[in-house]
Amino acid sequence: MTVAETFSTNRLDAAAPPTLDAGSSLIRIDNVSKHYCTRHTRVEALAEIDLDIRRGDIFGIIGRSGAGKSTLLRAINRLEPIDQGRVLFDGIDIQRLPPRQLLAARQRIGMIFQHFNLLNSATVADNLALPLKAAGIKNRHEIHRRTARMLDLVGLADKSAVYPAHLSGGQKQRVGIARALMLEPDVLLCDEATSALDPETTASILALIRSINRELGVTVVLITHEMAVIQQVCNRVAVLEGGRLAESGPVWQIFARPQHPATRALLAPLTLALAEDIRERLSPHPIGRDGQALLQWSLDGSEGDPLSLAALADRFGPEAKLIQSRIERLQGHAHGQLLIAIPDGTLPSVTATHPDVEVLGHVAASV
Amino acid sequence: MSPRLFEALWDATLETLLMVGISAAIVWVAGIALAVVLVTTGKGQIFAAPRLHRTLGSVVNAVRATPFIILLVALIPLTRLLVGTTIGVWAAIVPLTISATPFFARIAEVSLREVGTGVIEAAQAMGCRKRHIVFDVLLPEAMPGIIGGFAITLIALIGASAMAGAIGAGGLGDLAIRYGYQRYDTTVMAAVIIVLIAMVGVIQLVSDRTVNRLKRR
Known part of the structure:
Protein backbone atom coordinates (compact mmCIF):
# COMPACT_ATOMS: atom_id res chain seq x y z
CA MET A 1 0.00 0.00 0.00
CA LEU A 270 27.22 24.92 1.22
CA THR A 271 29.21 27.40 -0.86
CA LEU A 272 32.24 26.59 -2.89
CA ALA A 273 35.52 27.01 -1.03
CA LEU A 274 38.66 27.67 -3.02
CA ALA A 275 41.06 24.73 -2.81
CA GLU A 276 43.90 25.24 -0.37
CA ASP A 277 46.76 24.89 -2.90
CA ILE A 278 45.27 27.51 -5.19
CA ARG A 279 44.47 29.92 -2.40
CA GLU A 280 48.10 29.86 -1.28
CA ARG A 281 49.32 30.86 -4.75
CA LEU A 282 46.68 33.48 -5.36
CA SER A 283 48.03 36.93 -6.00
CA PRO A 284 46.06 40.16 -6.36
CA HIS A 285 48.19 41.20 -9.36
CA PRO A 286 48.72 39.58 -12.75
CA ILE A 287 51.74 37.28 -12.82
CA GLY A 288 54.07 37.34 -15.83
CA ARG A 289 53.33 36.56 -19.39
CA ASP A 290 51.49 33.25 -19.08
CA GLY A 291 49.59 34.18 -15.94
CA GLN A 292 45.98 33.17 -15.46
CA ALA A 293 43.07 35.02 -13.92
CA LEU A 294 40.82 33.10 -11.55
CA LEU A 295 37.13 33.93 -11.87
CA GLN A 296 34.13 32.98 -9.85
CA TRP A 297 30.79 32.92 -11.53
CA SER A 298 27.72 32.43 -9.36
CA LEU A 299 24.55 30.98 -10.77
CA ASP A 300 21.62 32.47 -8.93
CA GLY A 301 18.91 30.42 -10.58
CA SER A 302 17.76 33.22 -12.85
CA GLU A 303 19.41 31.67 -15.91
CA GLY A 304 16.35 29.62 -16.72
CA ASP A 305 17.41 26.66 -18.87
CA PRO A 306 20.25 24.45 -17.68
CA LEU A 307 23.63 25.85 -18.57
CA SER A 308 24.95 24.57 -21.88
CA LEU A 309 28.66 23.84 -22.19
CA ALA A 310 28.78 25.77 -25.43
CA ALA A 311 27.42 28.85 -23.67
CA LEU A 312 30.10 28.46 -21.07
CA ALA A 313 32.84 28.37 -23.71
CA ASP A 314 31.22 31.30 -25.43
CA ARG A 315 31.25 33.32 -22.26
CA PHE A 316 34.79 32.60 -21.11
CA GLY A 317 36.61 31.84 -24.34
CA PRO A 318 38.04 28.59 -25.74
CA GLU A 319 41.03 28.57 -23.38
CA ALA A 320 38.96 28.71 -20.19
CA LYS A 321 39.58 25.90 -17.71
CA LEU A 322 37.03 24.73 -15.15
CA ILE A 323 38.86 24.48 -11.82
CA GLN A 324 36.11 23.81 -9.32
CA SER A 325 32.34 23.85 -9.42
CA ARG A 326 29.26 23.13 -7.43
CA ILE A 327 25.84 23.29 -8.97
CA GLU A 328 22.63 22.21 -7.31
CA ARG A 329 19.15 22.15 -8.70
CA LEU A 330 16.70 23.83 -6.34
CA GLN A 331 13.04 23.79 -7.28
CA GLY A 332 14.02 23.71 -10.93
CA HIS A 333 16.58 26.50 -10.66
CA ALA A 334 20.29 25.93 -11.16
CA HIS A 335 22.19 27.33 -8.23
CA GLY A 336 25.89 27.23 -7.46
CA GLN A 337 29.34 28.55 -8.30
CA LEU A 338 31.94 27.88 -10.95
CA LEU A 339 35.65 28.63 -10.57
CA ILE A 340 37.23 29.27 -13.93
CA ALA A 341 40.76 30.11 -14.99
CA ILE A 342 41.35 32.15 -18.14
CA PRO A 343 44.54 33.65 -19.62
CA ASP A 344 45.19 37.10 -18.16
CA GLY A 345 45.16 38.48 -21.66
CA THR A 346 41.48 37.68 -22.23
CA LEU A 347 40.35 39.07 -18.86
CA PRO A 348 39.40 42.60 -19.97
CA SER A 349 37.09 41.37 -22.70
CA VAL A 350 35.38 38.83 -20.43
CA THR A 351 34.77 41.29 -17.60
CA ALA A 352 33.58 43.91 -20.05
CA THR A 353 30.86 41.66 -21.46
CA HIS A 354 30.05 39.83 -18.23
CA PRO A 355 30.20 42.20 -15.28
CA ASP A 356 28.59 39.61 -12.95
CA VAL A 357 31.85 37.62 -12.92
CA GLU A 358 34.03 38.11 -9.88
CA VAL A 359 37.81 38.17 -10.24
CA LEU A 360 39.36 36.30 -7.32
CA GLY A 361 42.99 36.95 -8.28
CA HIS A 362 45.81 35.72 -10.43
CA VAL A 363 48.01 32.65 -10.45
CA ALA A 364 51.04 31.50 -12.42
CA ALA A 365 50.56 29.59 -15.64
CA SER A 366 49.73 26.12 -14.38
CA VAL A 367 46.72 25.99 -12.14
CA MET B 1 11.79 -24.25 70.70
CA SER B 2 8.61 -25.55 72.27
CA PRO B 3 5.43 -25.95 70.21
CA ARG B 4 3.91 -23.12 72.24
CA LEU B 5 6.70 -20.74 71.30
CA PHE B 6 6.54 -21.88 67.73
CA GLU B 7 2.86 -21.04 67.69
CA ALA B 8 3.65 -17.62 69.19
CA LEU B 9 6.21 -17.06 66.45
CA TRP B 10 3.68 -18.05 63.78
CA ASP B 11 1.02 -15.73 65.22
CA ALA B 12 3.50 -12.87 65.50
CA THR B 13 4.54 -13.38 61.89
CA LEU B 14 0.92 -13.19 60.77
CA GLU B 15 0.36 -10.06 62.84
CA THR B 16 3.38 -8.38 61.29
CA LEU B 17 2.27 -9.39 57.80
CA LEU B 18 -1.21 -8.04 58.51
CA MET B 19 0.07 -4.73 59.90
CA VAL B 20 2.61 -4.22 57.15
CA GLY B 21 0.31 -5.52 54.42
CA ILE B 22 -2.63 -3.25 55.19
CA SER B 23 -0.41 -0.23 55.83
CA ALA B 24 1.50 -0.92 52.62
CA ALA B 25 -1.69 -1.08 50.55
CA ILE B 26 -2.78 2.31 51.87
CA VAL B 27 0.73 3.77 51.54
CA TRP B 28 0.96 2.61 47.91
CA VAL B 29 -2.17 4.51 46.89
CA ALA B 30 -1.76 7.53 49.16
CA GLY B 31 1.98 7.87 48.54
CA ILE B 32 1.69 7.79 44.76
CA ALA B 33 -1.20 10.24 44.87
CA LEU B 34 0.77 12.58 47.12
CA ALA B 35 3.86 12.25 44.89
CA VAL B 36 1.84 13.03 41.76
CA VAL B 37 0.36 16.11 43.45
CA LEU B 38 3.80 17.20 44.65
CA VAL B 39 5.28 16.86 41.17
CA THR B 40 2.45 18.27 39.09
CA THR B 41 1.71 21.32 41.25
CA GLY B 42 5.31 22.53 40.99
CA LYS B 43 6.22 25.65 39.05
CA GLY B 44 5.71 25.20 35.32
CA GLN B 45 4.07 21.80 35.75
CA ILE B 46 0.69 20.72 34.43
CA PHE B 47 -1.31 21.57 37.57
CA ALA B 48 0.97 24.40 38.72
CA ALA B 49 -0.24 25.64 42.13
CA PRO B 50 2.74 27.05 44.03
CA ARG B 51 0.92 27.65 47.32
CA LEU B 52 -0.51 24.11 47.53
CA HIS B 53 2.89 22.78 46.48
CA ARG B 54 4.68 24.61 49.28
CA THR B 55 2.09 23.68 51.93
CA LEU B 56 2.15 19.99 51.03
CA GLY B 57 5.93 20.02 50.96
CA SER B 58 6.05 21.46 54.48
CA VAL B 59 3.56 18.90 55.83
CA VAL B 60 5.56 16.07 54.29
CA ASN B 61 8.77 17.41 55.80
CA ALA B 62 7.14 17.82 59.21
CA VAL B 63 5.91 14.23 59.31
CA ARG B 64 9.22 12.92 58.06
CA ALA B 65 11.12 14.90 60.68
CA THR B 66 9.15 13.36 63.55
CA PRO B 67 10.64 10.10 64.90
CA PHE B 68 8.21 7.21 64.53
CA ILE B 69 8.06 6.40 68.23
CA ILE B 70 6.94 9.99 68.94
CA LEU B 71 4.48 9.94 66.04
CA LEU B 72 3.04 6.77 67.52
CA VAL B 73 2.18 8.60 70.75
CA ALA B 74 1.27 11.92 69.18
CA LEU B 75 -1.26 10.27 66.89
CA ILE B 76 -3.12 8.45 69.69
CA PRO B 77 -6.17 10.80 69.60
CA LEU B 78 -6.44 10.42 65.83
CA THR B 79 -6.04 6.65 66.08
CA ARG B 80 -8.84 6.48 68.65
CA LEU B 81 -11.04 8.56 66.37
CA LEU B 82 -10.37 6.38 63.33
CA VAL B 83 -10.34 2.82 64.73
CA GLY B 84 -11.96 3.28 68.15
CA THR B 85 -9.01 1.84 70.09
CA THR B 86 -5.37 2.72 70.73
CA ILE B 87 -4.00 -0.78 71.18
CA GLY B 88 -3.58 -3.70 68.83
CA VAL B 89 -2.81 -4.31 65.19
CA TRP B 90 -5.45 -1.93 63.82
CA ALA B 91 -4.31 0.87 66.09
CA ALA B 92 -0.76 0.44 64.79
CA ILE B 93 -1.82 0.73 61.16
CA VAL B 94 -2.77 4.41 61.56
CA PRO B 95 0.67 5.73 62.62
CA LEU B 96 2.46 3.27 60.32
CA THR B 97 0.53 4.56 57.33
CA ILE B 98 0.91 8.20 58.28
CA SER B 99 4.63 7.92 58.76
CA ALA B 100 5.35 5.81 55.66
CA THR B 101 3.20 7.75 53.19
CA PRO B 102 5.36 10.92 53.07
CA PHE B 103 8.49 8.74 53.04
CA PHE B 104 7.28 6.79 50.01
CA ALA B 105 5.87 9.95 48.40
CA ARG B 106 9.32 11.59 48.40
CA ILE B 107 10.91 8.52 46.81
CA ALA B 108 8.17 8.26 44.19
CA GLU B 109 8.48 12.00 43.60
CA VAL B 110 12.10 11.58 42.53
CA SER B 111 11.13 8.92 39.98
CA LEU B 112 8.28 11.04 38.63
CA ARG B 113 10.58 14.03 38.24
CA GLU B 114 12.95 11.93 36.18
CA VAL B 115 10.28 11.50 33.51
CA GLY B 116 11.56 13.88 30.87
CA THR B 117 9.73 17.09 30.11
CA GLY B 118 10.04 16.02 26.47
CA VAL B 119 7.62 13.12 26.84
CA ILE B 120 5.14 15.30 28.68
CA GLU B 121 5.42 17.93 25.97
CA ALA B 122 4.86 15.28 23.32
CA ALA B 123 1.68 14.25 25.11
CA GLN B 124 0.56 17.87 25.38
CA ALA B 125 1.33 18.43 21.71
CA MET B 126 -0.94 15.54 20.71
CA GLY B 127 -3.80 17.04 22.69
CA CYS B 128 -3.75 14.73 25.72
CA ARG B 129 -5.87 15.72 28.69
CA LYS B 130 -4.03 16.21 31.95
CA ARG B 131 -5.40 12.99 33.43
CA HIS B 132 -4.06 11.10 30.42
CA ILE B 133 -0.69 12.71 31.00
CA VAL B 134 -0.72 11.51 34.61
CA PHE B 135 -2.05 7.99 34.05
CA ASP B 136 -0.69 7.16 30.60
CA VAL B 137 2.60 9.02 30.61
CA LEU B 138 3.92 10.04 34.04
CA LEU B 139 3.03 6.95 36.07
CA PRO B 140 3.97 4.21 33.58
CA GLU B 141 7.25 5.94 32.75
CA ALA B 142 8.18 6.32 36.43
CA MET B 143 6.98 2.84 37.45
CA PRO B 144 10.35 1.04 37.72
CA GLY B 145 11.64 3.70 40.12
CA ILE B 146 8.38 3.77 42.05
CA ILE B 147 8.45 0.00 42.56
CA GLY B 148 12.07 0.09 43.71
CA GLY B 149 11.13 2.86 46.15
CA PHE B 150 8.16 0.88 47.36
CA ALA B 151 10.41 -2.03 48.32
CA ILE B 152 12.49 0.36 50.44
CA THR B 153 9.28 1.64 52.02
CA LEU B 154 8.03 -1.89 52.77
CA ILE B 155 11.26 -2.78 54.49
CA ALA B 156 11.16 0.44 56.51
CA LEU B 157 7.54 -0.43 57.42
CA ILE B 158 8.60 -3.82 58.79
CA GLY B 159 11.17 -2.04 60.94
CA ALA B 160 8.63 0.47 62.17
CA SER B 161 6.08 -2.27 62.89
CA ALA B 162 8.46 -3.65 65.53
CA MET B 163 8.15 -0.36 67.40
CA ALA B 164 4.39 -0.55 67.18
CA GLY B 165 4.73 -3.41 69.65
CA ALA B 166 5.07 -0.63 72.21
CA ILE B 167 1.36 0.08 71.87
CA GLY B 168 0.45 -3.57 72.07
CA ALA B 169 0.21 -4.15 68.38
CA GLY B 170 1.86 -7.54 68.64
CA GLY B 171 3.95 -8.79 65.77
CA LEU B 172 7.50 -10.02 65.51
CA GLY B 173 9.12 -7.01 67.14
CA ASP B 174 6.90 -7.34 70.19
CA LEU B 175 7.68 -11.07 70.45
CA ALA B 176 11.41 -10.46 70.21
CA ILE B 177 11.31 -7.82 72.94
CA ARG B 178 9.14 -9.83 75.34
CA TYR B 179 10.90 -13.18 74.97
CA GLY B 180 14.30 -12.30 73.66
CA TYR B 181 15.03 -9.12 75.61
CA GLN B 182 12.95 -9.35 78.75
CA ARG B 183 13.30 -13.13 79.29
CA TYR B 184 16.78 -13.61 77.82
CA ASP B 185 15.45 -16.23 75.38
CA THR B 186 17.98 -15.98 72.57
CA THR B 187 16.34 -18.76 70.56
CA VAL B 188 13.21 -16.68 70.06
CA MET B 189 15.32 -13.62 69.29
CA ALA B 190 17.25 -15.56 66.65
CA ALA B 191 14.08 -17.08 65.19
CA VAL B 192 12.49 -13.63 64.89
CA ILE B 193 15.55 -12.24 63.18
CA ILE B 194 15.60 -15.14 60.71
CA VAL B 195 11.93 -14.60 59.84
CA LEU B 196 12.57 -10.86 59.37
CA ILE B 197 15.58 -11.53 57.16
CA ALA B 198 13.49 -13.90 55.07
CA MET B 199 10.71 -11.29 54.69
CA VAL B 200 13.11 -8.54 53.66
CA GLY B 201 14.88 -10.92 51.28
CA VAL B 202 11.64 -11.92 49.57
CA ILE B 203 10.53 -8.28 49.21
CA GLN B 204 13.85 -7.21 47.72
CA LEU B 205 13.93 -10.18 45.37
CA VAL B 206 10.41 -9.61 44.05
CA SER B 207 11.08 -5.90 43.67
CA ASP B 208 14.39 -6.38 41.85
CA ARG B 209 12.84 -8.91 39.50
CA THR B 210 9.90 -6.65 38.69
CA VAL B 211 12.09 -3.61 38.13
CA ASN B 212 14.42 -5.59 35.89
CA ARG B 213 11.54 -6.92 33.87
CA LEU B 214 10.17 -3.39 33.39
CA LYS B 215 13.57 -1.97 32.55
CA ARG B 216 14.60 -4.69 30.14
CA ARG B 217 11.91 -3.44 27.78
Missing part, protein backbone atom coordinates in the same frame (compact mmCIF):
# COMPACT_ATOMS: atom_id res chain seq x y z
CA THR A 2 1.45 3.38 -0.90
CA VAL A 3 1.53 6.36 1.37
CA ALA A 4 -1.25 8.04 -0.58
CA GLU A 5 -3.58 5.03 -0.49
CA THR A 6 -3.08 4.65 3.21
CA PHE A 7 -4.04 8.18 3.91
CA SER A 8 -6.92 8.46 1.49
CA THR A 9 -8.68 5.42 2.96
CA ASN A 10 -8.06 6.89 6.37
CA ARG A 11 -9.57 10.15 5.25
CA LEU A 12 -12.64 8.37 3.98
CA ASP A 13 -13.43 6.49 7.16
CA ALA A 14 -12.77 9.58 9.20
CA ALA A 15 -15.49 11.16 7.03
CA ALA A 16 -13.36 14.26 6.71
CA PRO A 17 -12.97 15.49 3.16
CA PRO A 18 -9.42 16.46 2.24
CA THR A 19 -9.00 20.19 2.55
CA LEU A 20 -6.08 20.40 0.20
CA ASP A 21 -6.72 23.88 -1.04
CA ALA A 22 -3.15 24.30 -2.23
CA GLY A 23 -1.52 27.63 -1.69
CA SER A 24 -4.02 29.11 0.74
CA SER A 25 -2.74 30.25 4.09
CA LEU A 26 -2.74 27.58 6.82
CA ILE A 27 -0.67 29.21 9.53
CA ARG A 28 -0.33 32.95 9.94
CA ILE A 29 2.22 34.30 12.38
CA ASP A 30 1.08 37.85 12.90
CA ASN A 31 3.41 40.30 14.66
CA VAL A 32 4.44 37.76 17.29
CA SER A 33 6.73 38.81 20.13
CA LYS A 34 7.92 37.03 23.23
CA HIS A 35 10.51 37.76 25.86
CA TYR A 36 12.06 35.86 28.74
CA CYS A 37 13.23 37.47 31.94
CA THR A 38 16.34 36.09 33.49
CA ARG A 39 17.50 37.45 36.83
CA HIS A 40 19.21 40.50 35.42
CA THR A 41 18.26 40.84 31.80
CA ARG A 42 15.31 40.75 29.50
CA VAL A 43 15.84 38.52 26.49
CA GLU A 44 13.86 39.07 23.32
CA ALA A 45 13.11 35.53 22.20
CA LEU A 46 10.91 36.68 19.34
CA ALA A 47 10.43 40.20 18.06
CA GLU A 48 7.61 41.19 15.70
CA ILE A 49 7.66 38.07 13.57
CA ASP A 50 5.36 37.93 10.55
CA LEU A 51 5.11 34.75 8.50
CA ASP A 52 2.61 33.08 6.27
CA ILE A 53 2.76 29.31 5.90
CA ARG A 54 0.63 27.97 3.07
CA ARG A 55 -1.07 24.63 2.66
CA GLY A 56 1.26 22.12 1.06
CA ASP A 57 4.41 24.00 2.04
CA ILE A 58 7.45 22.39 3.55
CA PHE A 59 8.38 25.50 5.40
CA GLY A 60 11.83 25.69 6.95
CA ILE A 61 12.76 27.95 9.83
CA ILE A 62 16.51 28.22 10.20
CA GLY A 63 18.77 30.08 12.57
CA ARG A 64 21.65 29.60 14.92
CA SER A 65 20.96 28.25 18.39
CA GLY A 66 19.20 30.89 20.43
CA ALA A 67 17.74 32.56 17.35
CA GLY A 68 14.22 31.82 18.56
CA LYS A 69 13.26 29.19 16.00
CA SER A 70 12.19 26.61 18.58
CA THR A 71 10.12 29.18 20.44
CA LEU A 72 8.44 30.17 17.21
CA LEU A 73 7.64 26.59 16.24
CA ARG A 74 6.24 25.84 19.68
CA ALA A 75 4.07 28.93 19.53
CA ILE A 76 2.18 27.26 16.69
CA ASN A 77 0.70 24.60 18.99
CA ARG A 78 0.98 26.79 22.08
CA LEU A 79 3.53 24.69 23.89
CA GLU A 80 4.97 28.15 24.21
CA PRO A 81 2.75 31.10 25.11
CA ILE A 82 3.52 34.44 23.45
CA ASP A 83 3.36 38.01 24.77
CA GLN A 84 2.02 39.79 21.77
CA GLY A 85 0.57 39.13 18.34
CA ARG A 86 -1.49 36.26 16.98
CA VAL A 87 -0.87 32.77 15.69
CA LEU A 88 -3.67 31.79 13.36
CA PHE A 89 -3.98 28.11 12.52
CA ASP A 90 -6.60 27.63 9.81
CA GLY A 91 -8.12 30.89 10.98
CA ILE A 92 -8.18 29.86 14.66
CA ASP A 93 -6.37 32.12 17.11
CA ILE A 94 -4.42 29.34 18.83
CA GLN A 95 -2.98 31.47 21.58
CA ARG A 96 -6.40 32.58 22.81
CA LEU A 97 -8.32 29.31 22.60
CA PRO A 98 -10.09 28.02 25.71
CA PRO A 99 -8.52 24.77 27.04
CA ARG A 100 -10.96 22.31 25.50
CA GLN A 101 -10.74 23.78 21.99
CA LEU A 102 -6.98 23.94 22.35
CA LEU A 103 -6.89 20.16 22.83
CA ALA A 104 -9.00 19.73 19.69
CA ALA A 105 -6.76 22.10 17.71
CA ARG A 106 -3.62 20.33 18.89
CA GLN A 107 -5.05 17.06 17.60
CA ARG A 108 -4.90 18.63 14.15
CA ILE A 109 -1.23 19.55 14.59
CA GLY A 110 1.28 16.67 14.69
CA MET A 111 4.71 17.20 16.18
CA ILE A 112 8.01 15.33 16.17
CA PHE A 113 11.05 16.05 18.29
CA GLN A 114 14.83 15.94 18.21
CA HIS A 115 14.95 13.32 20.96
CA PHE A 116 11.82 11.52 19.72
CA ASN A 117 10.07 11.69 23.13
CA LEU A 118 8.57 8.22 22.93
CA LEU A 119 7.23 6.43 25.99
CA ASN A 120 9.92 3.94 27.01
CA SER A 121 7.42 2.00 29.09
CA ALA A 122 5.12 1.33 26.15
CA THR A 123 5.48 -0.77 23.01
CA VAL A 124 5.58 0.92 19.62
CA ALA A 125 1.90 0.07 19.14
CA ASP A 126 0.96 1.53 22.54
CA ASN A 127 2.95 4.66 21.75
CA LEU A 128 0.88 5.09 18.61
CA ALA A 129 -2.33 4.44 20.53
CA LEU A 130 -1.77 7.40 22.83
CA PRO A 131 -2.95 10.11 20.43
CA LEU A 132 -6.03 8.00 19.67
CA LYS A 133 -6.74 7.82 23.38
CA ALA A 134 -6.34 11.59 23.55
CA ALA A 135 -8.95 11.90 20.80
CA GLY A 136 -11.32 9.58 22.65
CA ILE A 137 -11.05 6.65 20.22
CA LYS A 138 -11.52 3.57 22.40
CA ASN A 139 -12.53 0.80 19.99
CA ARG A 140 -9.69 -1.73 20.14
CA HIS A 141 -10.14 -2.93 16.57
CA GLU A 142 -10.09 0.62 15.32
CA ILE A 143 -6.94 1.36 17.33
CA HIS A 144 -5.27 -1.80 16.05
CA ARG A 145 -6.24 -1.06 12.45
CA ARG A 146 -4.96 2.50 12.50
CA THR A 147 -1.74 1.59 14.31
CA ALA A 148 -0.93 -1.19 11.86
CA ARG A 149 -1.61 1.07 8.89
CA MET A 150 0.54 3.89 10.19
CA LEU A 151 3.41 1.51 11.01
CA ASP A 152 3.15 0.21 7.47
CA LEU A 153 3.39 3.76 6.21
CA VAL A 154 6.67 4.46 8.01
CA GLY A 155 8.10 1.03 7.16
CA LEU A 156 8.03 -0.48 10.64
CA ALA A 157 5.21 -3.00 10.22
CA ASP A 158 7.17 -5.68 12.10
CA LYS A 159 8.02 -3.52 15.12
CA SER A 160 4.58 -3.15 16.64
CA ALA A 161 5.31 -5.15 19.83
CA VAL A 162 8.86 -3.84 20.30
CA TYR A 163 9.86 -1.39 23.04
CA PRO A 164 11.58 1.85 21.92
CA ALA A 165 14.82 0.93 23.69
CA HIS A 166 15.36 -1.76 21.05
CA LEU A 167 15.03 0.64 18.10
CA SER A 168 17.71 2.65 16.33
CA GLY A 169 17.52 6.45 16.25
CA GLY A 170 16.07 6.46 12.75
CA GLN A 171 13.45 3.88 13.70
CA LYS A 172 12.51 5.88 16.79
CA GLN A 173 11.98 8.96 14.66
CA ARG A 174 9.81 6.91 12.28
CA VAL A 175 7.70 5.88 15.25
CA GLY A 176 7.60 9.56 16.23
CA ILE A 177 6.37 10.44 12.75
CA ALA A 178 3.77 7.66 12.78
CA ARG A 179 2.55 8.84 16.17
CA ALA A 180 2.33 12.44 14.95
CA LEU A 181 0.25 11.34 11.94
CA MET A 182 -2.16 9.07 13.85
CA LEU A 183 -4.91 11.70 13.97
CA GLU A 184 -4.34 12.76 10.37
CA PRO A 185 -3.18 16.27 11.15
CA ASP A 186 -3.18 19.20 8.73
CA VAL A 187 0.33 20.11 9.68
CA LEU A 188 3.45 18.36 10.98
CA LEU A 189 5.79 20.39 13.17
CA CYS A 190 9.37 19.10 13.19
CA ASP A 191 11.52 20.34 16.07
CA GLU A 192 15.12 19.63 14.94
CA ALA A 193 13.82 16.21 13.92
CA THR A 194 17.06 15.06 12.30
CA SER A 195 19.65 16.78 14.47
CA ALA A 196 20.29 13.65 16.56
CA LEU A 197 20.65 11.38 13.52
CA ASP A 198 23.57 10.44 11.31
CA PRO A 199 23.66 11.83 7.72
CA GLU A 200 22.32 8.68 6.07
CA THR A 201 19.41 8.33 8.50
CA THR A 202 18.78 12.07 8.18
CA ALA A 203 18.39 11.67 4.44
CA SER A 204 15.92 8.79 4.84
CA ILE A 205 13.84 10.67 7.42
CA LEU A 206 13.81 13.78 5.21
CA ALA A 207 12.70 11.61 2.28
CA LEU A 208 9.86 10.24 4.41
CA ILE A 209 8.83 13.75 5.42
CA ARG A 210 8.84 14.80 1.78
CA SER A 211 6.70 11.86 0.70
CA ILE A 212 4.24 12.53 3.51
CA ASN A 213 4.00 16.11 2.31
CA ARG A 214 3.59 15.23 -1.37
CA GLU A 215 1.36 12.21 -1.10
CA LEU A 216 -0.74 13.01 1.96
CA GLY A 217 -0.84 16.75 1.52
CA VAL A 218 0.36 17.36 5.07
CA THR A 219 1.90 20.81 5.46
CA VAL A 220 5.28 20.63 7.18
CA VAL A 221 6.99 23.25 9.32
CA LEU A 222 10.49 22.28 10.31
CA ILE A 223 13.23 24.02 12.20
CA THR A 224 16.91 23.26 11.78
CA HIS A 225 20.29 24.88 12.03
CA GLU A 226 21.52 23.16 8.89
CA MET A 227 21.02 24.76 5.49
CA ALA A 228 21.54 21.31 3.93
CA VAL A 229 18.23 20.19 5.48
CA ILE A 230 16.46 23.23 4.06
CA GLN A 231 18.03 22.55 0.68
CA GLN A 232 16.93 18.92 0.68
CA VAL A 233 13.25 19.27 1.57
CA CYS A 234 11.93 22.80 1.93
CA ASN A 235 10.22 24.93 -0.65
CA ARG A 236 10.16 28.05 1.49
CA VAL A 237 12.40 29.24 4.27
CA ALA A 238 12.53 31.88 6.98
CA VAL A 239 15.85 32.89 8.53
CA LEU A 240 15.77 33.99 12.16
CA GLU A 241 18.54 35.93 13.85
CA GLY A 242 18.37 37.14 17.43
CA GLY A 243 14.61 36.65 17.59
CA ARG A 244 14.02 38.70 14.47
CA LEU A 245 13.06 37.62 11.00
CA ALA A 246 16.18 38.19 8.89
CA GLU A 247 14.52 37.23 5.63
CA SER A 248 12.10 34.74 4.15
CA GLY A 249 11.05 33.49 0.74
CA PRO A 250 11.33 30.58 -1.70
CA VAL A 251 14.38 28.48 -0.94
CA TRP A 252 16.02 28.96 -4.33
CA GLN A 253 15.77 32.74 -4.05
CA ILE A 254 17.22 32.83 -0.55
CA PHE A 255 20.04 30.56 -1.68
CA ALA A 256 20.69 32.61 -4.79
CA ARG A 257 20.54 36.06 -3.28
CA PRO A 258 20.95 35.97 0.50
CA GLN A 259 20.37 39.51 1.76
CA HIS A 260 21.20 39.13 5.42
CA PRO A 261 24.65 38.35 6.89
CA ALA A 262 23.07 35.63 9.06
CA THR A 263 21.79 33.87 5.95
CA ARG A 264 25.19 34.09 4.31
CA ALA A 265 26.83 32.65 7.40
CA LEU A 266 24.37 29.74 7.42
CA LEU A 267 24.95 29.18 3.71
CA ALA A 268 28.74 29.19 4.08
CA PRO A 269 29.08 25.39 4.49
